[in-house]
Amino acid sequence: MNIVACVKQVPDTEAQIKVKPDGSGIEEGGIKWVMNPYDEFGVEEALRLKEKNGGEVTIVNVGPARAMETIRTALAMGADKGIHICDPAFDGADAFATASALAAAIKGIPHDIIFCGQRAIDDDSGQVGAILAELLGIPQITVVTKFEFAGSSVKVIRPIEGAQLLIECPLPCLVTAQKGLNEPRYASLPGIMKAKKKPVDVKDAASLGVTVTANARVAKFIPPPARAAGKIICGDDPATKARELARLLREEAKVI
Amino acid sequence: MAKGVWIVAEQRDGAFRKISFELASTARKLADVLGEEVCAVLCGSGIEGIAGQLGKYGVDRVFVADSPALEPYTTDAHAAAVAKVVKENDPAILLLGASTQGKDLSARLVGKLVTGLATDCTDVKIADGKLLAIRPMYAGKCFGEVVFSTFPQMASLRPNVFPAVENAKAGAVVKFDPALDAGQLKTKVLEVQKDTSGKADLTEANMIVSGGRGMKGPEGYAILEELAAVLGATVGASRAAVDAGWRPQSDQVGQTGKIVSPNLYIACGVSGAIQHLAGMSSSKIIVAINKDAEAPIFTKADYGIVDDLFKIIPEFTQECKKLLA
Ligand SMILES: Cc1cc2nc3c(=O)[nH]c(=O)nc-3n(C[C@@H](O)[C@H](O)[C@H](O)COP(=O)(O)OP(=O)(O)OC[C@H]3O[C@@H](n4cnc5c(N)ncnc54)[C@H](O)[C@@H]3O)c2cc1C
Numbered sequence: 001m002n003i004v005a006c007v008k009q010v011p012d013t014e015a016q017i018k019v020k021p022d023g024s025g026i027e028e029g030g031i032k033w034v035m036n037p038y039d040e041f042g043v044e045e046a047l048r049l050k051e052k053n054g055g056e057v058t059i060v061n062v063g064p065a066r067a068m069e070t071i072r073t074a075l076a077m078g079a080d081k082g083i084h085i086c087d088p089a090f091d092g093a094d095a096f097a098t099a100s101a102l103a104a105a106i107k108g109i110p111h112d113i114i115f116c117g118q119r120a121i122d123d124d125s126g127q128v129g130a131i132l133a134e135l136l137g138i139p140q141i142t143v144v145t146k147f148e149f150a151g152s153s154v155k156v157i158r159p160i161e162g163a164q165l166l167i168e169c170p171l172p173c174l175v176t177a178q179k180g181l182n183e184p185r186y187a188s189l190p191g192i193m194k195a196k197k198k199p200v201d202v203k204d205a206a207s208l209g210v211t212v213t214a215n216a217r218v219a220k221f222i223p224p225p226a227r228a229a230g231k232i233i234c235g236d237d238p239a240t241k242a243r244e245l246a247r248l249l250r251e252e253a254k255v256i
Numbered sequence: 257m258a259k260g261v262w263i264v265a266e267q268r269d270g271a272f273r274k275i276s277f278e279l280a281s282t283a284r285k286l287a288d289v290l291g292e293e294v295c296a297v298l299c300g301s302g303i304e305g306i307a308g309q310l311g312k313y314g315v316d317r318v319f320v321a322d323s324p325a326l327e328p329y330t331t332d333a334h335a336a337a338v339a340k341v342v343k344e345n346d347p348a349i350l351l352l353g354a355s356t357q358g359k360d361l362s363a364r365l366v367g368k369l370v371t372g373l374a375t376d377c378t379d380v381k382i383a384d385g386k387l388l389a390i391r392p393m394y395a396g397k398c399f400g401e402v403v404f405s406t407f408p409q410m411a412s413l414r415p416n417v418f419p420a421v422e423n424a425k426a427g428a429v430v431k432f433d434p435a436l437d438a439g440q441l442k443t444k445v446l447e448v449q450k451d452t453s454g455k456a457d458l459t460e461a462n463m464i465v466s467g468g469r470g471m472k473g474p475e476g477y478a479i480l481e482e483l484a485a486v487l488g489a490t491v492g493a494s495r496a497a498v499d500a501g502w503r504p505q506s507d508q509v510g511q512t513g514k515i516v517s518p519n520l521y522i523a524c525g526v527s528g529a530i531q532h533l534a535g536m537s538s539s540k541i542i543v544a545i546n547k548d549a550e551a552p553i554f555t556k557a558d559y560g561i562v563d564d565l566f567k568i569i570p571e572f573t574q575e576c577k578k579l580l581a
């Protein structure tokens with residue numbers, strides 16, 4: 001079976017995000033870069049699928065040179081090879097452009113199942129998987145918490161508001177991973193050693209024949225609105241404090 | 257020339273989801289600035305009868321595709337139907353809900369319509385005749401102002417943020433044939449396992465009572481459940497509580513859980529780690545109850561109580577009961 005996992009490199013969740021004074025982006029200095037946490041679930045599921053059914057896992061990334069480290073992490077977890085789409089032209093590319101680049105690379109290789117994360121925790125747009133599926137002409141199932149391979153189709157659980165759906169879909173298809181899908185493994189030391197020798201094919205926009213678009217563009221980054229300083233409610237005993245809180249929520253904030 | 261503000265309305269089992277009215281009202285506001293029409297797309301089976309309700313919230317025309325293949329929702333069928341009617345009518349703006357369904361559908365439509373989408377927006381406006389969409393990025397650690405160079409300019413709106421305002425318009429029904437090709441409908445919903453609690457999902461809840469490691473164990477949540485029942489709130493949790501197995505994954509609030517924006521968020525025994533704050537900072541009113549006065553959650557709280565939550569919550573529940581009686 002030919003399995004593809006798309007991984008993005010993102011700032012660690014601990015990162016404090018500071019907007020550049022001119023609003024053109026965020027300050028990247030001091031940021032620790034990691035594999036998007038949702039992509040870890042995708043890579044893990046890909047590896048489990050391979051371990052059970054045989055086949056090969058290919059990691060695909062669009063990103064600057066530093067993103068190679070994230071590809072190597074996935075290879076160290078057990079993936080077989082990588083494709084790194086690395087081109088300064090992709091700075092400021094939008095989700096459509098990113099998906100187009102991924103599609104161009106993936107079209108050139110056999111693919112039965114593609115895993116993406118349900119969203120990247122930096123841009124949070126949660127679009128790339130679905131656009132990629134459309135560009136490849138295959139069905140998608142997004143935000144999946146349980147995955148089962150059943151011969152020529154997959155059966156997955158997708159939680160929605162107030163329900164869970166059991167969905168069936170034939171191969172080839174694209175699945176986006178949600179937390180709960182599995183517990184991703186850590187790369188072992190031998191895994192890390194082996195990963196150094198695994199092949200990673202580096203490509204640019206021209207060699208893939210994609211033009212970089214920005215149909216939707218972040219014109220300005222702005223810091224979040226500051227919250228006014230809150231009130232600490234004092235009182236002699238819990239009952240007094242609780243009563244005062246209830247009063248404030250009702251009379252001042254008017255939310256209960 | 258692309259014209260008109262369109263929404264994709266969302267219904268389940270023949271009833272509109274609240275987000276549909278939020279979309280309609282927001283579209284009306286934008287369309288009034290542009291002096292254009294508001295149209296809705298409604299897909300499902302046996303739903304023609306409800307279409308007119310959208311008129312109440314400012315929709316001029318409702319394009320309805322009524323087919324058994326459109327119920328329940330699948331990406332294949334709905335994306336094909338919506339893409340068809342949108343291509344035929346060339347709207348300038350297309351709004352969807354940032355609900356589970358809207359997120360799934362909007363992204364697929366970007367691929368079909370070859371355009372741009374701003375996801376999970378908390379504000380949208382018209383600037384220089386075009387859409388300007390404001391959306392949290394990095395789970396709310398910063399915001400982006402998104403502009404578009406293609407049509408339709410697409411945005412998905414975060415549930416519970418945009419008010420639904422009555423503003424009666426015609427809501428005229430226009431039926432269209434989704435022209436679905438059975439060969440293209442690949443995904444099948446085999447089973448819908450409904451959550452029978454009757455509680456609003458965290459992403460749609462008006463009020464959330466959230467508990468962290470300070471709840472001490474799964475039993476601790478009983479007092480939160482009780483408070484939630486009095487307020488009509490939904491119970492949430494920090495990742496520490498979820499990872500400890502005290503609460504289900506679906507309860508997790510934060511950067512790697514649900515991003516929520518209720519009117520009232522009460523954090524109990526939650527320290528306020530950066531990943532948790534990222535998921536709930538856009539709540540309108542935040543209350544923190546924590547025995548540690550230095551806990552970072554207090555930096556985001558409108559009201560804070562520094563005390564033992566096991567003493568405060570039962571008292572607070574009684575107070576709320578009295579007030580709401
Ligand atoms: C400085 C800066 C400027 C930007 N400017 C713009 C802009 O002008 N307009 C705009 O729309 N966006 C802009 N972006 C964001 C854009 O480049 C996003 O990477 C792109 O839109 C993908 O969206 P996402 O990261 O939210 O991915 P999502 O759609 O949230 O990602 C979902 C999944 O898709 C896969 N995936 C996503 N990205 C990649 C990738 N690069 N490689 C491999 N797999 C991937 C992963 O599996 C991921 O889990 C900017 C980003 C930065 C940092």
Ligand SMILES: Cc1cc2nc3c(=O)[nH]c(=O)nc-3n(C[C@H](O)[C@H](O)[C@H](O)COP(=O)(O)OP(=O)(O)OC[C@H]3O[C@@H](n4cnc5c(N)ncnc54)[C@H](O)[C@@H]3O)c2cc1C
Pocket residue numbers: 013037467468469470471493494495496497508509510511512513514524525526527528529530531532535545546547548551563564565566
């Ligand atoms: C990649 C990654 C992603 C993450 N994503 C998320 C996420 O999405 N959501 C999330 O929540 N976390 C997330 N985390 C975890 C986060 O870093 C914190 O570990 C977690 O939020 C802490 O949970 P907590 O506040 O419940 O526990 P703690 O930090 O242990 O805080 C417990 C609090 O309870 C208080 N307390 C204890 N007893 C009482 C009492 N009797 N009365 C009153 N107060 C009391 C304590 O003073 C303390 O402040 C993530 C971490 C990583 C690394």
